[in-house]
Amino acid sequence: MQKTSDIGELQAIAKRVRQHIVTMICAAKSGHPGGSLSAVETLVTLYFDVMRHDPANPTWPERDRFILSKGHAAPVLYSVFAEAGYTPIDSLNTLRSLGSIYQGHPDRRYIPALEASTGSLGVGLSLGLGMAEAARLDNSPTRVYVVLGDGEIQEGQIWEAAMYGAFHKVDNICAIVDYNRIQLDGFVKDIMELEPLADKWRAFGWNTLEVDGHDFAALQKAFAEAAATKGKPTVLIAHTIKGKGVSFMENNPKFHGVAPTKEELEKALQEIGA
Amino acid sequence: MSVKEKFELKMGAATREAFGKALVELGREDSNVVVCDADLSKSTFTHLFGKEFPKRFFSCGIAEADMISIGAGLASSGKIAFVASFSAFVLNKGFEQLRVNVAYAQVPLRVVGTHSGISIGEDGPSQMSVEDISLACSLAGFTVLSPADEVATFALVKAAAYHPGPVFIRAGRLKVPVIYTAGQKFEIGKANTLIEGKDLTFITTGLLVAESIRAAEILEAEGISAGVIDIHTIKPLDKAAIAAAARSTGCLVVAEEHFTDSGLGVKVAQAVCETHPCIMEFHGIGNYYAESGTPEDLLTKYKMTAKDLAVTARKALARKK
Ligand SMILES: Cc1ncc(C[n+]2csc(CCOP(=O)(O)OP(=O)(O)O)c2C)c(N)n1
Ligand SMILES: [Mg+2]
Numbered sequence: 001m002q003k004t005s006d007i008g009e010l011q012a013i014a015k016r017v018r019q020h021i022v023t024m025i026c027a028a029k030s031g032h033p034g035g036s037l038s039a040v041e042t043l044v045t046l047y048f049d050v051m052r053h054d055p056a057n058p059t060w061p062e063r064d065r066f067i068l069s070k071g072h073a074a075p076v077l078y079s080v081f082a083e084a085g086y087t088p089i090d091s092l093n094t095l096r097s098l099g100s101i102y103q104g105h106p107d108r109r110y111i112p113a114l115e116a117s118t119g120s121l122g123v124g125l126s127l128g129l130g131m132a133e134a135a136r137l138d139n140s141p142t143r144v145y146v147v148l149g150d151g152e153i154q155e156g157q158i159w160e161a162a163m164y165g166a167f168h169k170v171d172n173i174c175a176i177v178d179y180n181r182i183q184l185d186g187f188v189k190d191i192m193e194l195e196p197l198a199d200k201w202r203a204f205g206w207n208t209l210e211v212d213g214h215d216f217a218a219l220q221k222a223f224a225e226a227a228a229t230k231g232k233p234t235v236l237i238a239h240t241i242k243g244k245g246v247s248f249m250e251n252n253p254k255f256h257g258v259a260p261t262k263e264e265l266e267k268a269l270q271e272i273g274a
Numbered sequence: 275m276s277v278k279e280k281f282e283l284k285m286g287a288a289t290r291e292a293f294g295k296a297l298v299e300l301g302r303e304d305s306n307v308v309v310c311d312a313d314l315s316k317s318t319f320t321h322l323f324g325k326e327f328p329k330r331f332f333s334c335g336i337a338e339a340d341m342i343s344i345g346a347g348l349a350s351s352g353k354i355a356f357v358a359s360f361s362a363f364v365l366n367k368g369f370e371q372l373r374v375n376v377a378y379a380q381v382p383l384r385v386v387g388t389h390s391g392i393s394i395g396e397d398g399p400s401q402m403s404v405e406d407i408s409l410a411c412s413l414a415g416f417t418v419l420s421p422a423d424e425v426a427t428f429a430l431v432k433a434a435a436y437h438p439g440p441v442f443i444r445a446g447r448l449k450v451p452v453i454y455t456a457g458q459k460f461e462i463g464k465a466n467t468l469i470e471g472k473d474l475t476f477i478t479t480g481l482l483v484a485e486s487i488r489a490a491e492i493l494e495a496e497g498i499s500a501g502v503i504d505i506h507t508i509k510p511l512d513k514a515a516i517a518a519a520a521r522s523t524g525c526l527v528v529a530e531e532h533f534t535d536s537g538l539g540v541k542v543a544q545a546v547c548e549t550h551p552c553i554m555e556f557h558g559i560g561n562y563y564a565e566s567g568t569p570e571d572l573l574t575k576y577k578m579t580a581k582d583l584a585v586t587a588r589k590a591l592a593r594k595k
Contacts, residue, residue, distance in 0.1 A: 098394040104566040105401075107566075151335070152336060184316070192337070
């Protein structure tokens with residue numbers, strides 16, 4: 001796998017990842033396109049530029065760790081895994097079918113290179129803290145990255161973890177909130193408003209950075225700042241658009257958990273390819 | 275009358291949908307009925323209630339534990355309170371709250387877990403509830419209901435609203451065949467004997483009731499008379515009905531979409547040991563997590579079909595001889 005900081009190259013990877021996402025979810029006839037598409041730039045930046053990892057040596061003890069706490073966005077993780085060479089590209093379309101390594105939610109029994117089996121929201125940040133603490137005990141340079149949904153952080157455990165991270169000065173963890181403002185049943189503001197979100201994280205003692213979650217340069221800068229911040233954990237509030245890249249999915253709560261039809265897929269691929 | 279003549283098993287609504295409709299009817303009849311949701315209202319069908327009674331519908335966000343305690347607060351203030359989510363989330367995330375704020379405190383909260391079992395399909399094990407019967411039954415003072423079709427669900431949800439003490443209702447995602455005729459009466463705690471058997475009896479619940487009826491039909495063609503008892507109330511268990519089946523057929527097959535080592539089977543076994551020991555087989559899911567797949571593929575692979583039940587029944591009968 002070739003790592004790169006070149007924004008044009010990252011954009012090209014992101015385009016392929018988006019194509020995989022809509023294609024595999026259409027093939028599966030179920031799945032979560034919206035929250036997969038909103039997290040594309042975050043995962044591509046991490047796996048192709050920022051994180052220290054090696055698909056040829058997935059058990060390398062000093063690798064960085066990644067947890068997709070919002071496990072329903074599995075298609076973005078699978079697409080990035082396949083592009084990075086961890087898993088085959090040609091079977092992405094077996095998503096969610098019996099025997100597929102591409103289970104409905106990330107499943108370590110099928111893909112050992114996954115750091116966590118997720119799907120029940122709210123637990124990933126705590127899990128990441130444990131990995132970060134283990135790394136510090138081992139004097140390992142490992143950094144831990146945890147992607148959270150905005151709806152997901154309504155779970156109380158997230159805020160228990162937030163307190164822990166700041167109190168114990170866990171500075172080798174970086175949480176990313178995919179702030180796409182939509183959850184399962186509709187808009188976050190109508191279900192359980194999170195604002196003022198940045199103030200909340202700051203009050204909990206986190207180095208809090210707000211970024212455009214679709215801007216590679218901004219993400220690169222924020223991850224560098226996170227790595228340079230000592231004595232406190234960092235959270236990136238990534239302002240994103242749910243369904244990003246496909247006009248009829250963008251900002252549309254319907255596409256939280258509904259697969260595109262064949263016709264919709266054609267349209268989506270055209271728009272992504274353009 | 276043959277099994278085939280007696281049960282048409284036409285496809286009906288999912289039990290989660292029947293639950294949502296029963297809630298709306300309850301809401302119309304009684305302004306004291308309130309509902310809490312944790313961002314799954316469209317999946318649990320509580321959105322029907324929310325739409326008609328927005329003031330009595332409490333959106334808790336994705337925070338199941340909080341929802342349980344909020345529901346307990348409503349229930350202990352005289353409201354007829356329902357809380358609902360996927361069974362896996364409402365029980366596993368909210369267990370401490372269920373134990374302390376509801377069971378221990380003897381608060382009559384109505385807890386509904388939809389998407390039980392492996393038949394949810396593609397979402398996979400993180401959302402599959404295969405230990406919920408065990409968890410719910412271990413809560414002291416809880417009544418645990420597990421309806422098999424839309425008729426049973428509608429009736430039991432309505433009965434649960436006014437039942438003394440806390441109640442857990444287990445519902446499913448899939449559309450399921452209709453077993454009961456409209457208007458059928460259900461008594462909480464009293465099992466329904468759907469078919470009287472001579473050779474063996476299926477003791478079953480939820481999704482596997484219809485499959486047990488179909489298995490009885492398969493066995494009937496082989497000259498085997500299999501009975502079917504629908505345990506729509508798992509707690510308190512109708513020990514008298516189970517003892518009667520043990521006495522009359524001497525052979526029981528317990529069938530459930532749940533871990534066999536902690537579900538209905540072990541509770542039936544206890545009742546049988548206490549009353550009339552007989553040959554028993556346990557048909558369900560072993561102590562492992564399944565996988566993603568279409569519901570049909572999963573039910574086939576994990577042996578949740580009538581054919582598989584017939585195999586287990588023959589095994590039980592072979593032991594009887
Ligand atoms: C504990 C738990 N409760 C409920 C669900 C069902 N669920 C799946 S996705 C989702 C909404 C998530 O919204 P968000 O975190 O904003 O994700 P995104 O917008 O990135 O897709 C819900 C409620 C779950 N998976 N886990
Ligand atoms: Mg969201």
